[in-house]
Amino acid sequence: MTTSALSRKTPGSNPASKPARQGVHKKPFNWRRAGAWTLVVVAIIVTVAPFLWMLRTALSSNASLASNASNLLPADFSLGAFKRVLGLQTPEEAIAEGGSGAAINFWLYLRNSIIFASVTTAGQVFFSAMAAYAFSRLRWPGRNVVFGLFLATMMVPPIFTALPNFLMIKNLGLLNTFAGLALPFLFMTPFAIFFLRQFFLSMSREVEEAAMLDGAKHLRIFFQIVLPNAAAPLATLALLTFIGQWNEYFWPLLVGQDESVRVLTVGLGVFKSQSPQGAPDWSGLMAATLIAALPVLLLFIAFGKRVVNSIGFSGIK
Amino acid sequence: MTTITKLPDPVAGGSKHPQRGKNPRPGRGRRLGDLRIALLFILPAMVGFVAFFLIPTIRGIYLSFTEYSVLGDPTWIGTKNYTAIFADELFWNAMAVTVQYVGLNIGFQTVIALGLALLMHRVAKSTLIRGVLLLPFLVANVIVALLWFWMLDYQIGIVNEIINWFGLPRIAFFGSEQWAIPTIAGVNVWRHMGYTALLIFAGLQSIPSHVYEVASLDGASQTRTFWSITMPLLRPVLVLVLVVTVIGSFQVFDTVAVTTGGGPINASRVIQMYIYQKAFGESDFGYASALSVILFVILALVAFIQMKFLKGNESDLD
Numbered sequence A: 001m002t003t004s005a006l007s008r009k010t011p012g013s014n015p016a017s018k019p020a021r022q023g024v025h026k027k028p029f030n031w032r033r034a035g036a037w038t039l040v041v042v043a044i045i046v047t048v049a050p051f052l053w054m055l056r057t058a059l060s061s062n063a064s065l066a067s068n069a070s071n072l073l074p075a076d077f078s079l080g081a082f083k084r085v086l087g088l089q090t091p092e093e094a095i096a097e098g099g100s101g102a103a104i105n106f107w108l109y110l111r112n113s114i115i116f117a118s119v120t121t122a123g124q125v126f127f128s129a130m131a132a133y134a135f136s137r138l139r140w141p142g143r144n145v146v147f148g149l150f151l152a153t154m155m156v157p158p159i160f161t162a163l164p165n166f167l168m169i170k171n172l173g174l175l176n177t178f179a180g181l182a183l184p185f186l187f188m189t190p191f192a193i194f195f196l197r198q199f200f201l202s203m204s205r206e207v208e209e210a211a212m213l214d215g216a217k218h219l220r221i222f223f224q225i226v227l228p229n230a231a232a233p234l235a236t237l238a239l240l241t242f243i244g245q246w247n248e249y250f251w252p253l254l255v256g257q258d259e260s261v262r263v264l265t266v267g268l269g270v271f272k273s274q275s276p277q278g279a280p281d282w283s284g285l286m287a288a289t290l291i292a293a294l295p296v297l298l299l300f301i302a303f304g305k306r307v308v309n310s311i312g313f314s315g316i317k
Numbered sequence B: 001m002t003t004i005t006k007l008p009d010p011v012a013g014g015s016k017h018p019q020r021g022k023n024p025r026p027g028r029g030r031r032l033g034d035l036r037i038a039l040l041f042i043l044p045a046m047v048g049f050v051a052f053f054l055i056p057t058i059r060g061i062y063l064s065f066t067e068y069s070v071l072g073d074p075t076w077i078g079t080k081n082y083t084a085i086f087a088d089e090l091f092w093n094a095m096a097v098t099v100q101y102v103g104l105n106i107g108f109q110t111v112i113a114l115g116l117a118l119l120m121h122r123v124a125k126s127t128l129i130r131g132v133l134l135l136p137f138l139v140a141n142v143i144v145a146l147l148w149f150w151m152l153d154y155q156i157g158i159v160n161e162i163i164n165w166f167g168l169p170r171i172a173f174f175g176s177e178q179w180a181i182p183t184i185a186g187v188n189v190w191r192h193m194g195y196t197a198l199l200i201f202a203g204l205q206s207i208p209s210h211v212y213e214v215a216s217l218d219g220a221s222q223t224r225t226f227w228s229i230t231m232p233l234l235r236p237v238l239v240l241v242l243v244v245t246v247i248g249s250f251q252v253f254d255t256v257a258v259t260t261g262g263g264p265i266n267a268s269r270v271i272q273m274y275i276y277q278k279a280f281g282e283s284d285f286g287y288a289s290a291l292s293v294i295l296f297v298i299l300a301l302v303a304f305i306q307m308k309f310l311k312g313n314e315s316d317l318d
Helices: A031-058 A062-068 A080-085 A091-096 A106-136 A143-155 A158-171 A178-186 A190-202 A206-213 A218-229 A231-247 A250-255 A264-272 A282-316 B009-020 B035-063 B080-086 B089-122 B127-138 B141-151 B158-165 B177-205 B209-217 B222-250 B254-259 B271-281 B285-309
Strands: B066-069 B071-076
Touching: A031 A282, A031 B089, A031 B127, A031 B141, A031 B177, A062 A282, A080 A091, A080 A282, A106 A143, A106 A178, A106 A190, A106 A218, A106 A231, A106 A264, A106 A282, A106 B035, A143 A190, A143 B035, A143 B285, A158 A178, A158 A250, A158 B035, A158 B271, A158 B285, A178 A250, A178 B035, A190 A231, A206 A218, A218 A231, A218 B035, A231 A282, A231 B141, A250 A264, A264 A282, A264 B141, A264 B254, A282 B127, A282 B141, A282 B177, B035 B066, B035 B285, B066 B080, B066 B285, B080 B285, B089 B127, B089 B177, B089 B222, B089 B271, B127 B177, B141 B177, B141 B254, B177 B222, B177 B254, B209 B222, B222 B285, B254 B271, B271 B285
Parallel strands: none
Antiparallel strands: B066 B071
16 A cells, blocks of 8 residues: 655646656645545445455354354354365265255356356457457448447447347357357447547557558558557456456346356356255355456456556546 | 446547548548458447347337237237336336435445545555455456345344444344345445546546646635535536446346345335346246336436536536
């Protein structure tokens, strides 16, 4: 946590990265400032504490949770919940620790989530980049009309297209297949095209024009010049798309109920309702949610700055 | 997640236009321009657009005028679905529940996010703090819902333990009719406050610093500066944030589906839950389509009214 006491004369001067460090005035103790920092600390605690509670519960033995409900440390520390979720515990052990004993195919759901999220991300980003190139670099009749149409679909709520899309996937016999899961996300979203088009428009065209004079064709320019030059926005978009797809719940709930293609979000919903002896397996559930959230958390730790600044990016421009 | 940067289009779209005419390319003279190569580049996106956005939109509107139980073909029944909906008590209940949810969710979320944004802008300027506050937004709705379902458990949830410790009666957060919607609204305030704060924060950064300098030279107090400078200049961004968050809020589903499933009784059956149950519980796709057309119209109206009344597309800066 960097506590930089800054003069507030430089708001917005450096929007993209760290706040500027110049202009540090030594000030006497300031109650207003102390109050503000207290609020910041409260906000951080409110944000982080539930995640710690998730970890604490996952490291507890489920049978002991009830009698240690308010103990801040794990109740009867055990890695059993994680073992249970990952299928490393026998049913007897699981029941002894307060689990349900029923097997959950966590590894399978994890695999399905990885396939679903990475295939849709790759397709969406690549095809959207191609479309964005056509909208920003090529001249053709009807370009702006088509672009306007694409943009207009951003207004259509997902539930509205979900019902007809479900019917179509069903008619095609693609229910409970990866194709059915991925198809609606695979080709484009208006947002992705818009996002990349803005970047392509702001990129310098000098190199491209020189290449064009040398006789390079559009395909070559796209692959060898535009894509490498847009690596940063492409990575940001891919990251945002992947996180969104990883968290997607509604569509997989509709078309991916079957075990073989069930993704983690849907699996977790099922896991919750799967408590035969009445008392839910809270530590198992928290261990499962923790592992399910882990890939996103790791991506965020690695590339968090990119995500944080990409949200700023929108509003500033 | 995809709602993330939906926000910028009216702002960004305009400012980019001048660049377009700058570099007239050699092929400009021909009427068809780069049509052939453009078709190649746009083909995949076009397939996706037509198959999964355009046709479903048209088909959804068509289905709303039919009776369709998935078995057999849809039969045209004119506006019967719509007249039935207006007489449907469960529909009005769902609308009331949804509006209550949106009111609570957006009210608290916007105020808290504005506060956080000001703190991010003035006090806690590190990217790390912004990242931490964004964390809940990156975790799936389902996970957030399950986490709070556990923490708010009546018997052994930590929140009720704390309430109990203060000597107050335990609260059945998800299990009682009067608490279900406020609880779900609260959970989603927790998930979205950091994200919303970042959107507002970006708006704060776009206010030029010289405006503040003039104000401070004139001896304006902090409060005065906030109400006479920050708020008016922030308004366009704030309106966009409201439009995006209100539209998202109307479509709440995941949290409800995982925790209460719409209950107890009808207390948390929000509109999207009702559509889902009609379509997949009762196989009444015609009725469900009509409901989603109504939701669509409501969202369009809400966006329009917000832009119009709050004058979201005009900045006081110019």
